[in-house]
Amino acid sequence: MQNSVFQPFAIEQYMSENENAVEYHFAESGVHPLTFAQLFELAEVDTQSLFATLVDYPQVNGLLSLREKIARMYTGATADNVLVTIGASEANTLVAATLLRPGDNMIRLRPTYEQLSGNAVNLGFEVRTVDMIESEGWALDSDSLRQATDKDTRIIHVVNPNNPTGRILSEQDRQALIASADSVGAWIVADEVYAGTELNSDTPTPSFWGEYERVVAVNSMSKAYGLPGLRLGWLVAPTSTVEECWRRHEYTSIAATIFSMKLADHALTETAREKLRARARQLIRRGFDTFTTALNSHPGIFSVVPPQASAMSFPKFDLPISSEELARRLLKEEDVLVIPGTKFGIENHFRFSSALLEDHLQAGLNRFNRLITKVLFGD
């Protein structure tokens, strides 16, 4: 099955076409990343033994010590439940190709990061959309989810904590999602890359893994650990599903790089992991405060459901221009990159990432404020 019209990945296309020359990049979803030097110091990397590593093909499903460390973060999982991938991106792509069978449909919750659903569309599968309820803090519409789910529903996809809203499902919503999946034996594919980046707690958002038997949990080094350039992610699933994904991984990439696996292995020792998450949370909390101050300087124009995790928020605005036009003008007139809400299928919103170095953030927000004033007072 192949969809005849290829659907590009709208937000990633928008970023990759615009991010390389921009001065104030507020469209990224992660925290300000570390340098190699910072990582080596923080994770106490023994460079001599790292440099003595053969630049050989690594173990295809992931180095055993790395998979063991990942498994320890999931109750009851072992290294055999883990497949190491090129970022969460490859994991999501493998999962779509592995789980969906002819005649299946999948459900996505909107707004979301549309990687799994985009893959499903391009493979020719039906994707059903259930809108989250903004006026209730982006809560799950469990009635709509129940109605959208039928015997052919193979995957319910959830990004938790969410991209772009930064919201975390309430316990009631988690249970409603599990109940819908369980009613038809569907899989829950939980993209949990923002777990560990909470604003109001130092305890990471719990995984769906272990709460229901048909769960694939996806995660990576890109967000909570501030290491997106490693391009290192994983999926955790029942062993038979891991093996099916692994067979596809042999086609897509063979393996993640040996260098990234080695560095992830260092970064995920318990001490380094905690330090990296603490660093991310600090950037996130301070950055969101600074961003909120900027939004509040335009009374009545912006409203935002406060994010509970992630570097991002998804403010709503009351301006006489569309989100595409706002983003276009910010980029052209102020060299500031944000993501228009339409890239998530929602108008009058934009996604903004604020977990950046304070001076840079403040300087970019001054540009942002200037453009908003121009829009409001006509210029």
Ligand SMILES: Cc1ncc(COP(=O)(O)O)c(C=O)c1O
């Ligand atoms: C929800 C979500 N999943 C996956 C990814 C891709 O992550 P990675 O860098 O691990 O490929 C992103 C990146 O923005 C994301 O927001």
